[in-house]
Amino acid sequence: MKALVTGGAGFIGANLADRLLKKGDEVWVFDNLSRRGTEWNLKWLKGNKKLKFVKGDTRNYDELKKLFKANRDFDAVFHLAAQVAVTTSVTDPREDFEINAMGSFNVLEAIRETKSNPAILYSSTNKVYGGMTDIKIVEKKGRYAYKDLPKGISEDRILDFHSPYGCSKGTADQYMIDYSRIYGLRTVVFRQSCIYGYRQFGIEDQGWVAWFTIATMLDKALSIYGDGKQVRDVLFIEDLLDGYEAAIKNIDKIKGQAFNVGGGSKNTMSLLELIAFLEKFFGKKIPLKFSDWRPGDQPVFVCDISKAKKAFGWEPKITPEKGVEMLYEWVKDNKGLFKDL
Numbered sequence: 001m002k003a004l005v006t007g008g009a010g011f012i013g014a015n016l017a018d019r020l021l022k023k024g025d026e027v028w029v030f031d032n033l034s035r036r037g038t039e040w041n042l043k044w045l046k047g048n049k050k051l052k053f054v055k056g057d058t059r060n061y062d063e064l065k066k067l068f069k070a071n072r073d074f075d076a077v078f079h080l081a082a083q084v085a086v087t088t089s090v091t092d093p094r095e096d097f098e099i100n101a102m103g104s105f106n107v108l109e110a111i112r113e114t115k116s117n118p119a120i121l122y123s124s125t126n127k128v129y130g131g132m133t134d135i136k137i138v139e140k141k142g143r144y145a146y147k148d149l150p151k152g153i154s155e156d157r158i159l160d161f162h163s164p165y166g167c168s169k170g171t172a173d174q175y176m177i178d179y180s181r182i183y184g185l186r187t188v189v190f191r192q193s194c195i196y197g198y199r200q201f202g203i204e205d206q207g208w209v210a211w212f213t214i215a216t217m218l219d220k221a222l223s224i225y226g227d228g229k230q231v232r233d234v235l236f237i238e239d240l241l242d243g244y245e246a247a248i249k250n251i252d253k254i255k256g257q258a259f260n261v262g263g264g265s266k267n268t269m270s271l272l273e274l275i276a277f278l279e280k281f282f283g284k285k286i287p288l289k290f291s292d293w294r295p296g297d298q299p300v301f302v303c304d305i306s307k308a309k310k311a312f313g314w315e316p317k318i319t320p321e322k323g324v325e326m327l328y329e330w331v332k333d334n335k336g337l338f339k340d341l
Helices: 011-022 038-045 061-070 086-091 093-113 163-183 208-217 237-249 271-282 306-312 320-333
Strands: 002-006 026-031 051-055 076-079 119-125 137-140 143-146 186-192 222-225 231-233 257-261 268-270 288-291
Touching: 002 011, 011 026, 011 038, 011 237, 026 038, 026 061, 038 051, 061 093, 076 093, 086 093, 086 163, 093 119, 093 163, 119 163, 119 237, 143 231, 163 186, 163 257, 186 237, 208 222, 208 271, 208 320, 222 271, 237 257, 237 306, 257 306, 268 271, 268 320, 271 320
Parallel strands: 002 026, 002 076, 026 051, 076 119, 119 186, 186 257, 222 288
Antiparallel strands: 137 143, 231 268
């Protein structure tokens, strides 16, 4: 397979590119290397001679059009390039829009205008469902849970873009679906929930599982915004990549659709439960500082992943405790990557 990964030097992109390269695929990475950790990830990937790297920005339509004009034979395009933090989108909504909405539109247009026909997978977000303040929340055993949704939020949930980030990602999400309907592009949308794993350079504002792990190793103070009982369905990177592969194999069956892709109801974790895992792995007590809830922070988000299982046979295999342990081992073995934090 010949594949393009936009944002291919980022956390998910680098793991995806590495997996494809190890399978013998020809992989093109398109990345502007603006995010922390991308230079290290690219250096790691360049050990494989089948990697082709193009430094570029999805906001530049001419760069994209040139790339697709020269490579009409891409079998798959994984569009992962993005601005990824809600807090950053609030601070600079224009840049957030230009990267997430316009950048995604540029990718679609470049493919459409150069008459390419790859499978296109877009990495969207659960934030397209908004705050969901109408859903009843209860506390059970020191963690929050949905009162009436044991499987979590399904794709039937009304879209309610909340925050500039939700708006920009949601815009791209809907363009991907409509470009399949109107122009016949073979697109599929993954509405992803809390992905974590190797090569994730998490920060306090984004990538909380990785950030807690890295900060604990560095003996940095940890801040909990809220009471720590917030629950998310978490998905280890290898499980996500299994989903990517399954979706691409079934693209003609599932094109034009969106799927919730996360840990699901069987793989949930609260902030305090993550702290307990890390205290076990590091063998020390982690001091915590509690602050006010962040605006729009959901007490619970768990996605119903049954549609993905039914459509292309995918479900997670790695438990939260096992996944956190594997992330811990990777962080411990790569201390040098975090020395400047």
